[in-house]
Amino acid sequence: MLARPGLPDFEYIKAETFQDVFDWMKEKGDDLKLLMGGTDLFIQMRDRGEGPGFLLDVKGLPGMREISFDRKNGLKVGAAATLNSLSSHPNSLTYYSVLCQAADTVGNYQLRNLATLGGNICNASPSADMSPAALVYDGIVVVESPRGERELSLDQFWVGPGKTALEKDEFLKRIHFPTPPDKAAGSYYKLGRSKMGDLAIVGVAVLAFPDPNQPAGVQFRIGINSTAPTAYRVPAVEEFLAQNPTTDEILYKAAEMAMDISSPIEDQRATAIYQKKMVRNLVFKGLKEVREILK
Amino acid sequence: MTITESGLIGKSVQRTDVIDKVTGCAVFVDDIQFGPNLLHSRLVRSPYPHALIKKIDTSKAEALPGVRAVVTGKDLTARLGLYLIDRPIFAYDRVRVYGEPVAGVVATSEDIAIEAVKLVEVEYEVLPAIYDPVESAQPDAPLIHPDLGSYSVVNFIFPEPGTNISEHFKIRKGDAEAAFAACEAVVEGRFRLPPIEHVPLETHTSVALCEKTGQVTLWATSQSPFAMRDMIAQSLGISHNKLRVIAPLVGGGFGGKAGVTMEACAVVMAQAVEGRPVKLRLTREEEFVGTSTRQSLISDIKVGCDKDGNLQAMELTYYFGGGAYNDYGVNIARAAGYSCTGPYDVPNVKADSLCVYTNTPVGSAMRGFGMPEIHWGLEQIMDRLAEEVGMDPVEFRHINCVQTDDEIVSGMKMNPIDLDACIDKVTKAIKWDIKEEPTAPNKKRGKGIAIMWKAPAMPPNPGSSAVVRFNEDATLQVEVGGQEIGQGAFTVAAQIAADVLGVPYEKVTVSTPIDTKYSPYEWQTVASRLTWSMGNAVKAAAEDARFQILETVADAWNEDIEDLTIKDGIVISFKSEREQPLNKMVIYGMPNDDFEGWKGGPVIGRGHFMPTYVTNLDPETGQGTRAVVHYTVGAQAVDLEVDLETGQLEVLNIASVYDVGRAINPDLIMTQIEGGAVHGMSSAYEAMIFNEDGVVINPSFVDYRIATIADIPRKIHGDYVETPIDDGPWGARGVGEHVMVQTAPAIANALYDAVGIRFSDLPLSADKIYMAMEEKESTQKD
Amino acid sequence: MAKHTITLIINGQSEELLVPSNMTLLHVLRDQLGLTGTKNGCEAGECGACTVLVDGEPINSCLVLAVELEGREITTIEGLSSNGKLTPLQQAFADLNAVQCGYCTPGMLMAGTALLKRNPNPTAEEIQKALVGNLCRCTGYQRIIDAIMEASRNGGAQ
Numbered sequence A: 001m002l003a004r005p006g007l008p009d010f011e012y013i014k015a016e017t018f019q020d021v022f023d024w025m026k027e028k029g030d031d032l033k034l035l036m037g038g039t040d041l042f043i044q045m046r047d048r049g050e051g052p053g054f055l056l057d058v059k060g061l062p063g064m065r066e067i068s069f070d071r072k073n074g075l076k077v078g079a080a081a082t083l084n085s086l087s088s089h090p091n092s093l094t095y096y097s098v099l100c101q102a103a104d105t106v107g108n109y110q111l112r113n114l115a116t117l118g119g120n121i122c123n124a125s126p127s128a129d130m131s132p133a134a135l136v137y138d139g140i141v142v143v144e145s146p147r148g149e150r151e152l153s154l155d156q157f158w159v160g161p162g163k164t165a166l167e168k169d170e171f172l173k174r175i176h177f178p179t180p181p182d183k184a185a186g187s188y189y190k191l192g193r194s195k196m197g198d199l200a201i202v203g204v205a206v207l208a209f210p211d212p213n214q215p216a217g218v219q220f221r222i223g224i225n226s227t228a229p230t231a232y233r234v235p236a237v238e239e240f241l242a243q244n245p246t247t248d249e250i251l252y253k254a255a256e257m258a259m260d261i262s263s264p265i266e267d268q269r270a271t272a273i274y275q276k277k278m279v280r281n282l283v284f285k286g287l288k289e290v291r292e293i294l295k
Numbered sequence B: 001m002t003i004t005e006s007g008l009i010g011k012s013v014q015r016t017d018v019i020d021k022v023t024g025c026a027v028f029v030d031d032i033q034f035g036p037n038l039l040h041s042r043l044v045r046s047p048y049p050h051a052l053i054k055k056i057d058t059s060k061a062e063a064l065p066g067v068r069a070v071v072t073g074k075d076l077t078a079r080l081g082l083y084l085i086d087r088p089i090f091a092y093d094r095v096r097v098y099g100e101p102v103a104g105v106v107a108t109s110e111d112i113a114i115e116a117v118k119l120v121e122v123e124y125e126v127l128p129a130i131y132d133p134v135e136s137a138q139p140d141a142p143l144i145h146p147d148l149g150s151y152s153v154v155n156f157i158f159p160e161p162g163t164n165i166s167e168h169f170k171i172r173k174g175d176a177e178a179a180f181a182a183c184e185a186v187v188e189g190r191f192r193l194p195p196i197e198h199v200p201l202e203t204h205t206s207v208a209l210c211e212k213t214g215q216v217t218l219w220a221t222s223q224s225p226f227a228m229r230d231m232i233a234q235s236l237g238i239s240h241n242k243l244r245v246i247a248p249l250v251g252g253g254f255g256g257k258a259g260v261t262m263e264a265c266a267v268v269m270a271q272a273v274e275g276r277p278v279k280l281r282l283t284r285e286e287e288f289v290g291t292s293t294r295q296s297l298i299s300d301i302k303v304g305c306d307k308d309g310n311l312q313a314m315e316l317t318y319y320f321g322g323g324a325y326n327d328y329g330v331n332i333a334r335a336a337g338y339s340c341t342g343p344y345d346v347p348n349v350k351a352d353s354l355c356v357y358t359n360t361p362v363g364s365a366m367r368g369f370g371m372p373e374i375h376w377g378l379e380q381i382m383d384r385l386a387e388e389v390g391m392d393p394v395e396f397r398h399i400n401c402v403q404t405d406d407e408i409v410s411g412m413k414m415n416p417i418d419l420d421a422c423i424d425k426v427t428k429a430i431k432w433d434i435k436e437e438p439t440a441p442n443k444k445r446g447k448g449i450a451i452m453w454k455a456p457a458m459p460p461n462p463g464s465s466a467v468v469r470f471n472e473d474a475t476l477q478v479e480v481g482g483q484e485i486g487q488g489a490f491t492v493a494a495q496i497a498a499d500v501l502g503v504p505y506e507k508v509t510v511s512t513p514i515d516t517k518y519s520p521y522e523w524q525t526v527a528s529r530l531t532w533s534m535g536n537a538v539k540a541a542a543e544d545a546r547f548q549i550l551e552t553v554a555d556a557w558n559e560d561i562e563d564l565t566i567k568d569g570i571v572i573s574f575k576s577e578r579e580q581p582l583n584k585m586v587i588y589g590m591p592n593d594d595f596e597g598w599k600g601g602p603v604i605g606r607g608h609f610m611p612t613y614v615t616n617l618d619p620e621t622g623q624g625t626r627a628v629v630h631y632t633v634g635a636q637a638v639d640l641e642v643d644l645e646t647g648q649l650e651v652l653n654i655a656s657v658y659d660v661g662r663a664i665n666p667d668l669i670m671t672q673i674e675g676g677a678v679h680g681m682s683s684a685y686e687a688m689i690f691n692e693d694g695v696v697i698n699p700s701f702v703d704y705r706i707a708t709i710a711d712i713p714r715k716i717h718g719d720y721v722e723t724p725i726d727d728g729p730w731g732a733r734g735v736g737e738h739v740m741v742q743t744a745p746a747i748a749n750a751l752y753d754a755v756g757i758r759f760s761d762l763p764l765s766a767d768k769i770y771m772a773m774e775e776k777e778s779t780q781k782d
Numbered sequence C: 001m002a003k004h005t006i007t008l009i010i011n012g013q014s015e016e017l018l019v020p021s022n023m024t025l026l027h028v029l030r031d032q033l034g035l036t037g038t039k040n041g042c043e044a045g046e047c048g049a050c051t052v053l054v055d056g057e058p059i060n061s062c063l064v065l066a067v068e069l070e071g072r073e074i075t076t077i078e079g080l081s082s083n084g085k086l087t088p089l090q091q092a093f094a095d096l097n098a099v100q101c102g103y104c105t106p107g108m109l110m111a112g113t114a115l116l117k118r119n120p121n122p123t124a125e126e127i128q129k130a131l132v133g134n135l136c137r138c139t140g141y142q143r144i145i146d147a148i149m150e151a152s153r154n155g156g157a158q
Helices: A018-031 A041-048 A083-087 A090-095 A097-103 A117-123 A130-136 A235-243 A248-261 A272-294 B018-023 B059-063 B110-119 B176-181 B225-236 B263-272 B284-290 B327-338 B371-388 B393-400 B419-430 B489-501 B530-557 B666-683 B743-755 B766-781 C025-032 C088-095 C105-118 C124-131 C142-153
Strands: A011-014 A032-035 A054-057 A067-070 A074-078 A140-145 A148-153 A158-160 A171-177 A185-191 A202-210 A218-225 B039-045 B051-057 B067-072 B101-107 B121-126 B165-173 B185-193 B205-210 B216-220 B243-247 B278-281 B296-305 B311-323 B348-357 B443-454 B464-470 B476-480 B508-510 B564-567 B570-573 B579-581 B604-609 B632-643 B649-659 B715-721 C003-010 C013-020 C051-054 C057-060 C073-075
Touching: A018 A032, A018 A054, A018 A140, A067 A090, A074 A090, A083 A090, A083 A097, A083 A117, A090 A097, A097 A130, A097 A185, A097 A202, A117 A130, A117 A171, A130 A185, A130 A202, A130 A218, A185 A272, A202 A272, A218 A235, A218 A248, A218 A272, A235 A248, A248 A272, A272 B766, B018 C088, B018 C105, B039 B110, B039 B263, B039 B284, B051 B101, B059 B067, B059 B110, B067 B110, B067 B263, B101 B110, B101 B263, B165 B327, B176 B296, B176 B311, B176 B348, B185 B371, B205 B263, B216 B225, B216 B263, B225 B243, B225 B263, B263 B278, B296 B371, B311 B327, B311 B371, B327 B348, B327 B371, B371 B393, B371 B443, B371 B743, B393 B419, B393 B443, B419 B443, B419 B632, B419 B649, B419 B715, B443 B743, B464 B489, B464 B530, B476 B489, B476 B530, B489 B508, B489 B530, B530 B564, B530 B570, B530 B579, B530 B604, B632 B743, B632 B766, B649 B666, B649 B743, B666 B715, B666 B743, B666 C142, B743 B766, C013 C025, C051 C105, C057 C105, C088 C105, C088 C142, C105 C124, C105 C142, C124 C142
Parallel strands: A011 A054, A032 A054, B039 B278, B216 B243, B311 B348, B476 B508, B649 B715, C003 C073
Antiparallel strands: A067 A074, A074 A171, A140 A148, A140 A171, A185 A202, A202 A218, B039 B101, B051 B121, B067 B101, B165 B348, B185 B296, B205 B216, B205 B278, B296 B311, B443 B632, B464 B476, B464 B604, B564 B570, B570 B579, B632 B649, C003 C013, C051 C057, C051 C073
C-alpha cells in the first residue's frame, strides 16, 4: 500500500503539565501517541494510512527542550531538544563532540530543526545515527510515569527494532550523558549511499581516552548501528584493545572481532557481507584515527 | 533570409522566466486555485503485477458520504497511444503492472477519496508475471497482450502478435558473419540495466473540468499538450475543439510528462461529475510507482575490428523491457535500432532491437530515448575492443567515430558534425595523457571516455508553428506550442523573435500557459527538438511579421524594402535615414502622405516548420535514404577515485563537450551540459527495485536516491563546438538529452582504469564495487 | 475533527486561521492562504521543496502541524523580496542561471537565506551540508553553490 497524501485524521492536544500526560495516556491508551518532532511519526502515519486518534504534544513541558551541563554530572538533554540545538550547544561541542558529529549527519539541516533526540531514541531504529554516539558516552534515559522517575541504560532501553522498554504509562523526559573521562576524543564514521543525508548503511562511533591503568594506556569505546536489531557496544573488543598495545595489527584484529560480532540483515540497501566488511573497515579506520588524535 | 540584427543570437540573455521563479510567482498546475467547487480524486491501483480482473464492486465506495463518483474501465474499452494504441485508461479485464489504475474515486475531500478507495472491492485472478525482457521475448512466455494483433499501430512499427514482442527493428547491412571471420579481434558481452525514474521535483498533477455542454478543460503537467489532447480526444471520442488542454510551467519533465500518464483518468472522472473540476495529484510515492519509467535493457553486443583497430562488424540484440504498455517504448526500440552502432562507422551490421512487454511500469520516453540505454554497453565494449588490439580508447574512437557525410548504419548520410573536436576538447580538459595521483593513499584514480550520438526520434512529419503578435506599444507576444520545462525554450523563442524583428529582448513576452485553445500547434516538447524545430517556426513567424512591417514602411516612404531595417524597435532606412518607431504603427498602420487613407494594420506574423525529407526504412534491412532529421554528437570524459576501504566513488572531474550546430544562448547550453552531467552521473546509481511479487520496494527519496548537492563532481568542464546544419535556425540543433547519454559508461570506463574491473550491469554501488575489488584481490592471490 | 483557532505571523502579517489538527503548515500555506510559492515535493522531509523559515530557521513545512506553530513568525518565498526588489540571493540565482524548471528554487532560496544569516561567508562544503536536504534534478547544483557565494559577497541574506 502506498503512503497517503497528507496526514490521517487525529486530534491534537498540547500537554501543559506532566499530570496532563499521565491523564491522557491513561484515558486514551493505545489510541494516543506522544508527539515530539514528528519527523518519524508523521512519515509512519502516512505510510500506514492511519494512526492514533490523539497526538499529545509534550515538547512544551517544563525542561523538555532544555540542555544543561555541569562538570560533575555531565550533560542533561531534554527529550524534545532538537538535534540542531544539541549539536550547536557549546558544552556538547566541547565535551561530547561525537554526539554533535553524529547529530549533524542525520537527514538534513531542515529536518534537524524538527527532529528531537528523545524522539530519535524512542523510535529505536537500528540504523539511527545518534545511537552509537549515545552509547559511547554511556547515555542514560530518564523516563517519567505516575510512579515517578526511572533510569535505564541505553542498551536496556532499546530492546529490538522499533521497540523500547517503555511501559504503557511511561514517557521519555531526559537523556543524561555522564561527564566523559578526561581528554576523551573520538569520531563518528558513517557510510551511506549518498555522501551526506542518507541513513547509515553502517555507522561506527569511536571514543577513546587515556587510561594509565590499562596495558594499552588507553581505553576505547565503540558503538555500532545498522548491523544488529539494536545499536550496540562491543565490550569484548573494547577489553581486547585495553589489554594490548595499540599497534595497527591489534587494531585490525579488533576490527575483525567487531565484524564477527555484527549480525546485519541483507536488504535492498546493502548486502550482509558488505555491511560486515564495512564494520571492520570503519572500526579499523576509526581506531587508527582516534589513536592519532589522542597522541 | 537569415537576419541577425540585434546581436541576440549567441548572446546569453537572462531567462524570461527566472524572475517569476525566484520570487515564487511562477505558477504550476498544483498552484492554480480552483475555489470551493473543486473535487478531489484518488486512483484505485492494482496490487498485482499481472492478473485478470474478475469483478469490481464499487457500491460501498459510492455509498460513502461525500463521494460524487466512482469510475471504472467497464465502459471504457478504447485505448490510448501514439504509435501503438495498447493502453486502457482504466484497466478493465486485466492488470499488467503493480499500481495500474483500476478505478477512480471523486469526492468532496481528499480524505474521503482516500477512504472510498479502500472500499472499492476488486476480485483478481493472479497470473504469472514476467519481468525479464529476454525471458518475455521467448516464444513460450505467458502472453501479456494476447490481443496485440488487434491494436492500431503506425506503419513503421512491427509488433509480433502471438508473442510479447511489440516492436522488432532489424538492421541487415553488409555481411557481419563474414566480416567477423576476417576480424583481427572480436569481443562480445551482455550488458544490463534496470528501469530508472525521471524524478521531477513536481509530481504529475491534473485538473479536469467537464461542462454540461461536453466541453472539457484539462490543466496538466504536460510537456506535450497537443499530443495529450490528441490521444485523449481520440480514445474518448471527443472532437479536438471540445477538449482544451492548458499546460503551465512544468516542474521538470525529462520525458515523463511527454505523453499521457494519468490525465485521461482525470478527464473520465470529470465527465462523471459534470460541471465541477476534479483534481488528480500524484503523491511522490505514486510518482515513483505509477508513472512511466526508462525501459530496462539487456543488450548482447559483439564487435570486431581489423589489426589497425578499424571497426568491421557488429552484431547486436537489444531486449528492451517495455513494461506493461509499450506505446513510446516501441519507438525507443526503433530509435535504438537505427542508431544501434553508436557514433561509429561500421560497414557490416546485424542488429535486432526488440521492445518486449514485461509486467513492470510503463517504459517510456526518458531523457535520451534509448541512447543512454544502448551506450551503456556500446561504450564499454569499444573500450574492451581497443584494449584487445592494444590501442588507447581515445585513439580508437578517433579512427572509428562517425564523420560528416559518412554512410551510417541506416544508410543515411551523416549531417555536418565534428565529433573529433569534441573528443579533443574533453581529452584536453581531463588531461587524458597524464596519469594523475589519487588524492589520498587509500584511493585509486582512473579516467574514462565515452562518446555518443542521438537523433530526435519522431514520426517523419512532426510540425511546429508559431505566431508573433504585436501590442500597440510595440511589445511583442510570441505564441508557441512548445513547453518550458526548465530547458529555456521560452527564452530561446523570445531571443529569436527579438533578433529577427530588431526589437529589444526585454519587450518580448512568450505567452504562457500553453493552451490548445489559443496556442499554435507544436508536436511535442521532446527529442531535444524545440530550439531547432520551434526555433525555425518562430524565426519564420518573425520574418513574416518583419516583412509586413517593412512592406508597409517601404510603401509609405516610397523606398525599396532592401534599404530598410529594424533596430531597437525603430524602422530605419539606410538610404534616406528616415525613422519610424514600431510603436503604434504595428497596430494602427501608417497614414498616407496626405492623410488620404492608411496603410498596413495589425501585424501578425505566422510561421511553421515541418521536416519534409525523412524517409521510411526497409522493415527487413533497416536501410533508407534518411532515417532521421539529424544527429547531435558529443564526448564526455570522467576522472574519478575509488575509496579502497568502502568502494565509494568520487567523481573529481567531468569534461563534457557537444556539437550544437549553433549556440543561440551559450549559457543555457552550459546549464544543460552541467545539469546533464550530474543527471548522467546519478543515473549510474539509480534503479527501481522490485520484490518477487513485482512490487516496487523503493518508492521514496529514502531508497531511490538521486544526486544531492554533496554528490556533485568537483568540477565540470563543459564546452561546445558549432558545426551548423542546413535546416536549423542559424544552424542550431538540440542538446538537452545528449548531455547525459554516456556519463554512466564513461564512469564505468574510468572505474576500469582505476581498479581493473568491468561492470556490465547497472546500477553501480559502493557495495558492488567493494565486493568486486575484494574478489579480484582474492583471485589474484590464488 | 475539531479545528483550532491559531495565529501565525506570516511574512510579517498576522493571520488568524481555523485549522484542523492534522493540517501541516505546508497545506495551510498553500490551500488556506494561497501562498503557493512553497512547494509539495515529497511530504516526507527529503526533498526540501517545502522549506520555509520559522523564527528564521529553516524547516520542512510538510512535517510540522500548523497548530504547533501558534504565535510563531514564518517566512515564505513570497516574503523574501519586497517592493519588487530582489534580495542579493534571489538576484544571484537569476544572474547565474541557477534556476531551470524552478520547482526547487523557493526551497533553495529559503535554505540559502537562512544559511547566509547564520554563516555570512560559507565555504562550498558548508553550503553543501546546509542544502543537502534540497533536491534538484535540473541544474546539477554547482550554480546554486556559486549563487550563494556570490550573494555572500553582495550583502548576504539582506
